[in-house]
Amino acid sequence: MAKKILNIKRLSDKEIYELSKKYGLQAKAWRRKFVGLLPEIQTRGLYEKHGFFSIYEYAAKLGGVSKKQVQRVIQLEKKLEEKPQLKSILINGETSVNKLIKIAPILDLEKEKDLINKVKNLPCRTLETYVRDFKYERKLQDQNGLFEPKKRPESAHMSTLFKIKEVQKINALGLQLDENIYQKLLELQDKGININEILKNALEKRKEEIETEKEDLAKEILEKEESRIKEGKLPSKHVSVKIKKHLKKEHGNKCSIKHCHKDATTIHHTARFSLSQSHNPKFLAPLCSEHHNLAHLVDEKYRQHKNRK
Numbered sequence: 001m002a003k004k005i006l007n008i009k010r011l012s013d014k015e016i017y018e019l020s021k022k023y024g025l026q027a028k029a030w031r032r033k034f035v036g037l038l039p040e041i042q043t044r045g046l047y048e049k050h051g052f053f054s055i056y057e058y059a060a061k062l063g064g065v066s067k068k069q070v071q072r073v074i075q076l077e078k079k080l081e082e083k084p085q086l087k088s089i090l091i092n093g094e095t096s097v098n099k100l101i102k103i104a105p106i107l108d109l110e111k112e113k114d115l116i117n118k119v120k121n122l123p124c125r126t127l128e129t130y131v132r133d134f135k136y137e138r139k140l141q142d143q144n145g146l147f148e149p150k151k152r153p154e155s156a157h158m159s160t161l162f163k164i165k166e167v168q169k170i171n172a173l174g175l176q177l178d179e180n181i182y183q184k185l186l187e188l189q190d191k192g193i194n195i196n197e198i199l200k201n202a203l204e205k206r207k208e209e210i211e212t213e214k215e216d217l218a219k220e221i222l223e224k225e226e227s228r229i230k231e232g233k234l235p236s237k238h239v240s241v242k243i244k245k246h247l248k249k250e251h252g253n254k255c256s257i258k259h260c261h262k263d264a265t266t267i268h269h270t271a272r273f274s275l276s277q278s279h280n281p282k283f284l285a286p287l288c289s290e291h292h293n294l295a296h297l298v299d300e301k302y303r304q305h306k307n308r309k
């Protein structure tokens with residue numbers, strides 16, 4: 001024992017950090033394997049044969065696994081009845097129960113192979129975002145009737161009702177209008193002037209302004225980048241303040257994915273920077289960390305590069 005302590009004391013900070021990281025990873029992996037076996041142990045009633053009152057007691061005493069976690073894995077295993085590959089990932093402890101639970105809502109909506117790819121490559125929170133996006137897209141398509149070929153007239157009627165309700169809800173929404181603006185709009189409205197038309201025009205004008213600014217900035221940056229190349233300089237690694245300001249004007253502080261309300265953390269190059277070597281604002285998008293991970297999901301080369309770092 002004393003010898004072991006001495007050995008640890010002799011390790012450098014880096015060595016002891018690496019060692020603890022390795023043990024941590026191994027602990028997690030073995031724990032996943034333990035959890036993966038629980039449904040089968042439950043089915044065979046093995047816990048009883050070994051003197052445990054329940055599968056929960058068994059899991060807690062042998063593996064330090066909580067009751068909630070046991071319930072989750074047993075439920076999940078049932079859900080994966082018709083997904084043999086995903087089920088084997090669970091049983092072999094190749095991925096965490098938490099991750100597999102995240103994809104449960106879209107189990108029948110996507111190919112098993114694609115789901116496995118995502119479960120294996122995406123962190124848990126990114127997976128959650130992916131599923132949310134998937135459901136959101138699906139809902140939009142549903143609303144457009146793509147998945148309801150036999151739409152009954154009643155439901156069409158219902159959707160009109162729904163729209164009316166929606167408008168009322170918007171009126172009640174707390175837009176932070178200045179008292180002045182609010183009064184002016186109210187005055188105009190009282191005169192029978194269409195204030196929605198006025199606002200719509202203002203929004204369209206804003207959009208056009210942003211488009212024009214983007215075009216100008218794109219031209220400017222492309223010229224700059226070209227002349228850098230001519231001078232034999234390496235491309236700049238950074239997005240200029242000017243372009244950052246422009247993106248902020250367009251997207252505010254948030255992720256540029258339409259329905260995402262998270263803060264943007266990265267300016268993503270939609271045309272991969274390592275290939276394009278360009279900061280053309282037409283191909284820049286502020287993203288939250290989850291959507292940034294998703295944006296790179298298909299980008300195998302990027303992932304390998306990141307893993308090597």
Ligand SMILES: [Zn+2]
Binds near residue numbers: 267268269295
């Ligand atoms: Zn990126």
Ligand SMILES: [Zn+2]
Binds near residue numbers: 257261289290
């Ligand atoms: Zn996002």
